[in-house]
């Protein structure tokens with residue numbers, strides 16, 4: 299069997315395992331599997347491996363660094379939905395906007411304003427999520443939860459940006475059940491914000507859950523899970539060995 303075929307089979311096995319776990323979490327929560335989008339985070343893998351997962355039917359790919367997203371989007375010659383899940387510097391907004399389906403990581407009012415201005419200049423609508431640092435870790439980006447309600451007037455005034463929901467990263471926990479309060483808090487914040495914003499801003503998305511904690515996140519209402527390691531970790535090396 300060729301290395302390429304081995305890699306494809308190994309990745310298929312990983313994807314099936316992740317899919318089964320998402321489906322089981324949906325079942326436990328009484329949710330439809332169709333409510334949850336799997337975003338494969340390709341930050342640690344080559345464009346070839348990223349393309350391979352698209353071949354297997356995963357068309358939502360995520361990167362945490364804008365430059366790496368630009369590089370992969372240019373290297374992969376097919377239509378994909380790119381998600382930026384990491385910090386976006388304002389000087390990288392211009393190049394990023396035409397490439398991305400959704401920016402998960404709007405972490406300041408200044409960045410929101412910069413995206414609004416650039417989207418207007420490019421005559422496009424930018425879809426974004428607001429990143430909230432629910433776990434309040436100093437090394438994480440994001441709004442403090444209490445800052446989010448203050449954003450209501452700003453969100454209402456946007457013309458070229460649609461705020462589609464909220465995103466968070468839970469603190470790493472040995473026992474993922476301990477991430478549950480973080481995810482529940484993000485959902486409550488979303489519900490509160492939605493009530494203040496009204497029907498023009500349905501805030502349909504909760505981007506939460508990574509390899510360590512995605513099942514708990516799905517149980518708590520995630521509509522997007524961002525998964526890297528469970529799909530890709532050790533794969534290339536394992537196949538070569």
Ligand SMILES: *Cc1c(COP(=O)(O)O)cnc(C)c1O
Pocket residue numbers: 339341362383384467508509510524525526527528
């Ligand atoms: C890397 C990354 C992920 C994926 O993390 P895994 O634990 O590898 O699944 C998700 N979200 C963000 C923002 C990331 O940087």
